Amino acid sequence: MxxxxxxxxxxxxxxxxxxxxxxxxxxxxxxxxxxxxxxxxxxxxxxxxxxxxxxxxxxxxxxxxxxxxxxxxxxxxxxxxxxxxxxxxxxxxxxxxxxxxxxxxxxxxxxxxxxxxxxxxxxxxxxxxxxxxxxxxxxxxxxxxxxxxxxxxxxxxxxxxxxxxxxxxxxxxxxxxxxxxxxxxxxxxxxxxxxxxxxxxxxxxxxxxxxRELHPDIDDVEVEIEPALADRYRRAVAEHKAAEAAKQQATAEVLDALGSGRRAVVAGESIAIRVPGRGDAPPSLRPSPIRSTxxxxxxxx
Structure with a gap:
């Protein structure tokens, strides 16, 4: 060595x-x-x-x-x-x-x-x-x-x-x-x-x-950005909202299918698990990790 x-x-x-x-x-x-x-x-x-x-x-x-x-x-x-x-x-x-x-x-x-x-x-x-x-x-x-x-x-x-x-x-x-x-x-x-x-x-x-670190200050000025960047940002915001809504609906459907069960499985593979809520909150759903190769x-x- x-x-x-x-x-x-x-x-x-x-x-x-x-x-x-x-x-x-x-x-x-x-x-x-x-x-x-x-x-x-x-x-x-x-x-x-x-x-x-x-x-x-x-x-x-x-x-x-x-x-x-x-x-x-x-x-x-x-x-x-x-x-x-x-x-x-x-x-x-x-x-x-x-x-x-x-x-x-x-x-x-x-x-x-x-x-x-x-x-x-x-x-x-x-x-x-x-x-x-x-x-x-x-x-x-x-x-x-x-x-x-x-x-x-x-x-x-x-x-x-x-x-x-x-x-x-x-x-x-x-x-x-x-x-x-x-x-x-x-x-x-x-x-x-x-x-x-x-x-x-x-x-x-x-x-x-x-x-975010690179620009800690906020100057009260307008900055013109490229139209393509503006379009990409707006599209990403809209897609994020749609994805969040789709996730919430799918989560509700899995919770409904589980009833009082703990784990959702497909062919023996764990998909999600119900976990206790904090305080008086009802149980929530946590996705199971996806095993990668x-x-x-x-x-x-």
Whole structure:
């Protein structure tokens, strides 16, 4: 590993030093956004953060939960795998591509060689496949492959604790074809940052948040916009209202069909579930997660 990567230091994720080390490069948690795969970050929002035009994501409950449970899950993994020495590691950069940065959760050492351990928590397991396989959500797969490629390692274990306190393990092996997709996409993205080529606005929630951040003030002036944009906005508003009305009607029909039942199913597949209302409110309907087929990074890109 020492020949493939150089250790930059050990800093807490989100600290000023950690952010500085990643400012001109790409970390494992960022490459999924470059590919348009991240649920939390868009290419647009990441680009603006790299340019210093948008603030880093503020700390939230999910982040705090992950930090607090990380040590517990690492200890759980160590207890299941006495063949490994499980230890903390720092932030690394590839010797061949210094802009490729990784901060794995743990480094695993054994007689057979070294590996990585990535630690996750999951409230929704729809995108997770059978334990023991490599069927992890594609954005996590991109992160793990990026870390392996940065450090020059071949295997990563992914340990996840679900909302039901179930401990699961997955194994992801380095793959050259997928690694090359990541390298190419990462380099092209950083080139757009250097050339000041802003990505297009997309439908991602992170993009919407950043656009709002970019213009915090309100000046009492009129701004002429393109007729095509005005038409698209009006059409989207109308379609949203129609979709909300259709959803409300379909929800009412499912509730009516359920009666006092709890779950709506089709051919054994859960479609929706009735959940108690708050206080004196009657039960409401919550859609069941749609189980997706695990993807490879090359296929998703």
């Amino acid at each position: 020492s020949s493939a990567a150089v250790r930059l230091g050990t800093w807490a994720p989100g600290s000023a030093e950690w952010l500085s080390a990643r400012s001109s490069g790409l970390g494992g948690s960022e490459i999924a956004a470059v590919l348009g795969l991240s649920p939390w970050e868009s290419r647009f929002s990441l680009w603006h953060k790299k340019k210093g035009l948008a603030a880093p994501e503020p700390d939230n409950d999910a982040m705090r939960r992950g930090r607090l449970l990380e040590a517990v899950i690492a200890e759980w993994f160590a207890a299941e795998h006495p063949e490994y020495r499980v230890r903390r590691t720092g932030t690394w950069a590839s010797r061949l591509r210094p802009w490729q940065v990784a901060t794995p959760d743990r480094l695993l050492s054994a007689v057979a060689g070294r590996a990585l351990l990535e630690i996750k928590t999951a409230t929704d397991t729809a995108e997770w496949g059978e334990p023991g396989t490599d069927e992890v959500p594609v954005h996590y797969r991109a992160q793990v492959l990026w870390q392996l490629d940065t450090l020059g390692l071949r295997r990563a274990h992914v340990a996840v604790l679900t909302s039901g306190l179930n401990f699961r393990e997955y194994v992801v092996d380095w793959n050259l074809a997928e690694a090359e997709v990541l390298r190419t996409a990462g380099r092209e993205f950083l080139d757009t940052v250097e050339r000041d080529e802003r990505p297009d606005i997309d439908e991602h929630g992170a993009t919407f948040r950043v656009v 695990p993807q490879k990074v090359s296929a998703a890109a």
